[in-house]
Amino acid sequence: MSARDRLLGIDLGGSKILAGVVTPAGKILSRAKTATPFSKGPDALLAALAATASEALTQAGVGRERLAAVGMGSPGPLDPERGVILRTPNIAVEKLPVGPWLARELGAPVLLDNDVHMAVYGESLAGAARGKRRVIGLWIGTGVGGCVLWDGRVVHGVNRNAGEIGHMVLDARRAKPGKPRGTLEWEASKTAIARHIRKGVRRGGKSQLEKQVSGRGRLHSSDLAQAFAAGDRLTVEAVERSARYVGIAVASLFDALAPELFVLGGGVCAALGRTFLTLVRQSAEEYAFTTELGRVQIALSRLGDDAGLLGAALAARDGKPSGAAGRKRAARGRPGP
């Protein structure tokens, strides 16, 4: 019997599943990718996860018997102790015990945590936040996710789902209980950017993204970056608006916690890069209250698409993001509630 000397990281997103075999030292040996069957229910999702994991193992020439642990990042809310996806806005599953299921399928303990938690954990070990102990991550994509890393550990909090920075209310006058309006996500996500361009077009404005933001279209971050670079007016306005809101959220969190570093990631940040960073920085510096003795530091994710799967693999190695109970349960394949 060979040693269990390999990790598997899985990053479940609303549009794609990424999986990779990773060494305990953090070297990625393979990468597999599948489209997420987001509307096809739990069985299709589990099958796609297993297939992507298998492909990553095959590519790396690694058998299941060598897997020491599996880490998986997923949109939430989750029950990380029991490895259960409670619900998720973009994938049609509910109370899905994906951790125990994958543990049986792959014959190794599975650690489940929020996708952005995994990505920020990865950035803290091998990316933009290396060496930093107090870090807040904001991931701007289709939605807005977040993670608070305090003294090197992911903060889960009493609800086991802390870090939901996208749900912070920034427009209390428009906000209503249980509705997304007025939250950071509502104002700053790619979905919000598309909505603002669409509104501009409806009011008679012109935009090269008219098709992509229409009811049947889909706005890819790369198109967004192109239109922004071309100076498309509605796009520039919508992106500046998003960055202002992200900067205000950063300033508010700086006022409350003053962490060493904020890390920005996700599709929008990856596509717009330093331009977006500069806009966010400007807004954050303008709104932060006390900066005499320490300023707001913001950096872009360095690991890009690898952040989630690498962070997940290393989190599984370290057993940090979720409790030991969850790992044991997962290892035994006990189903979630």
Add this chain to the structure above:
Amino acid sequence: MSARDRLLGIDLGGSKILAGVVTPAGKILSRAKTATPFSKGPDALLAALAATASEALTQAGVGRERLAAVGMGSPGPLDPERGVILRTPNIAVEKLPVGPWLARELGAPVLLDNDVHMAVYGESLAGAARGKRRVIGLWIGTGVGGCVLWDGRVVHGVNRNAGEIGHMVLDARRAKPGKPRGTLEWEASKTAIARHIRKGVRRGGKSQLEKQVSGRGRLHSSDLAQAFAAGDRLTVEAVERSARYVGIAVASLFDALAPELFVLGGGVCAALGRTFLTLVRQSAEEYAFTTELGRVQIALSRLGDDAGLLGAALAARDGKPSGAAGRKRAARGRPGP
């Protein structure tokens, strides 16, 4: 030479200075109180602090030679390491090295920290948050102050002034850089409540607080409580509005950090008590995102006016809220920058 077996706690507020002699076990032996000479400059302020401290010592029959340490809470921003008040909106001083000055005056090391930090630290040791390790305090008075206590320690952050929850932006559409409009403090403080009643009166509404909220008046929390209890319509509206905003801030901080407990204190909370707590709870529960695995817990301060001076004395005993460097510097009476 007798043992240095007594602590002194000082709570500098915008309207009053409180001081008390405290045993290392946390028993308050005396309480002195003076009006804050908030508009008379640094010399008058220092003289008033020294006089209040002297009175507390005299009342307790304790000589300066018995003082082991002094803790002082003050509105900020501060440089806690150097014992310097950097600036404060309600008291006319700037870059005032109050810590080193008091250390020379009282012959004991002085620990300076934010007033709400001190109060929440007190609540965590002897009040509403006893036994809790992850606590966020919101103090609603003339302004709105805050404190994040994480793993039992006050979070100071890289700017040394974390916990400024009152400056979180809740109405980004109205907020402008460097202006208070749109912040939690702007929407929820006693000043905000008075402003809303005043606006209502100007629009032709009636309120029994008409005089107190007029340009020359001053709204005391006790008057506010009376008018609220009497069902004064404009007062009820303004208080409900304040509580809604406090609840939204609590929900946002719960989404980000999910601490074990939120503690509400300050003049408004003390005067309105459980009624205010109930309104804040309702709003927080409505706006919090993930509560399946752990709900928002909110409690009222239990120490009332004692929280600040008791917390300051115990913080000086524990040397926790600020770094050791500051205590040494203060002990030597070295002036701040």
